[in-house]
Amino acid sequence: xxxxxxxxxxxxxNVFHTAYYPTELMLYFEKHHIFEILFDLMxxxxxxxxxxxxxxxxxxxxxxADKYRKINISVExxxxxxxxxxxKVCSRVHQSPIIAMQKPASRKRLKKLAEQLKQFGxxxxxxxxxxxxxxxxxxxxxxxFHLNRLIDITKSLKAEQHPNIQTILPIAxxxxxxxxxxxxxxxxxxxxxxxxxxxxxxxxxxxxxxARLLANRLDLILVSVNDLIKRARSDRNFFKKTLEIxxxxxxxxxxxxxxxxxxRLLEPDCLQFGWVLVDxxxxxxxxxxxYHLLIVPQRVVHLHTDARLCxxxxxxHILKNNSQSEMKGAMLRAEFDYFDIHHLAMMxxxxxxxxxxxxINGNNSTEGVHEDILIKLMKI
Numbered sequence: 001x002x003x004x005x006x007x008x009x010x011x012x013x014n015v016f017h018t019a020y021y022p023t024e025l026m027l028y029f030e031k032h033h034i035f036e037i038l039f040d041l042m043x044x045x046x047x048x049x050x051x052x053x054x055x056x057x058x059x060x061x062x063x064x065a066d067k068y069r070k071i072n073i074s075v076e077x078x079x080x081x082x083x084x085x086x087x088k089v090c091s092r093v094h095q096s097p098i099i100a101m102q103k104p105a106s107r108k109r110l111k112k113l114a115e116q117l118k119q120f121g122x123x124x125x126x127x128x129x130x131x132x133x134x135x136x137x138x139x140x141x142x143x144x145f146h147l148n149r150l151i152d153i154t155k156s157l158k159a160e161q162h163p164n165i166q167t168i169l170p171i172a173x174x175x176x177x178x179x180x181x182x183x184x185x186x187x188x189x190x191x192x193x194x195x196x197x198x199x200x201x202x203x204x205x206x207x208x209x210x211a212r213l214l215a216n217r218l219d220l221i222l223v224s225v226n227d228l229i230k231r232a233r234s235d236r237n238f239f240k241k242t243l244e245i246x247x248x249x250x251x252x253x254x255x256x257x258x259x260x261x262x263x264r265l266l267e268p269d270c271l272q273f274g275w276v277l278v279d280x281x282x283x284x285x286x287x288x289x290x291y292h293l294l295i296v297p298q299r300v301v302h303l304h305t306d307a308r309l310c311x312x313x314x315x316x317h318i319l320k321n322n323s324q325s326e327m328k329g330a331m332l333r334a335e336f337d338y339f340d341i342h343h344l345a346m347m348x349x350x351x352x353x354x355x356x357x358x359x360i361n362g363n364n365s366t367e368g369v370h371e372d373i374l375i376k377l378m379k380i
Contacts, residue, residue, distance in 0.1 A: 133152075196299070200281075
């Protein structure tokens, strides 16, 4: 699909790539962590000051790149937790080795672990170190394996809580998402990229409110596709050109909307500050069209909100703001039915893309949902 760029809707692909070459190049560098690797190498050069710089870089670049190529995390659980049961459940969710740490964890044992992983061809695999509070020797682990993130979930879990499949499975999924997020967004202390977040959910789930709160908290641009379409329709010259190009190329409605979205995401404020996108995509076809564009979401926040609660919210909004409740009620039912028809296929399509899908319980309070989003996005 051709991406329409700039105010003049550039048609020539070569002209498009010329106009947006810096953005395309930055996205390539971001994807392969070029800036992080070069920065870390420069820090090592500053510290070591080798005489043979070329030899030093050649000997260390793989070690530095491994920090971004393979992700290792350590997780602290409350005391008396059954780590074997947790590791068993997590191993079904992850394709990564799960290592339960118990005292004493000597340097010799950790070195032997590295050798065993190499024997089984797992030296490049992501690792998850488990342990109860105070039993994970982070310093010793870091000498043999790098650690990308330390996670303490003792505050969110009660020590007396008996672990079972219902309580462990969400934890395992969160660890999987954490590793996937760190693979694409390492959280480097010095190298930062703008956020590109997609907010999805059932009508009435609170996605617009949460998108606005998230945009305000992280200083992002809120991009509502419904608002974009309204403005495009009011600007007859803009929408007329879009329709003409769409009709000439036999482009479907979803692709036209993707074109309007891409034009907005390529504007300077979105490129500079990052954005939260809401109202699109809504179908699997939308997902395919969205991820064929140049600028795409890194992370997807999906609100799981009870259908009855969503219906109640939307219905109350109609009664409060519009007297034609019967007509609006029929439109609302059609909106809910449309979501139910396309939801599973859309989420399956998102899972296939190079993005992280973060699941959030949308039934909690506004403040609780917002805090949960920030935690899952590793912002607090």
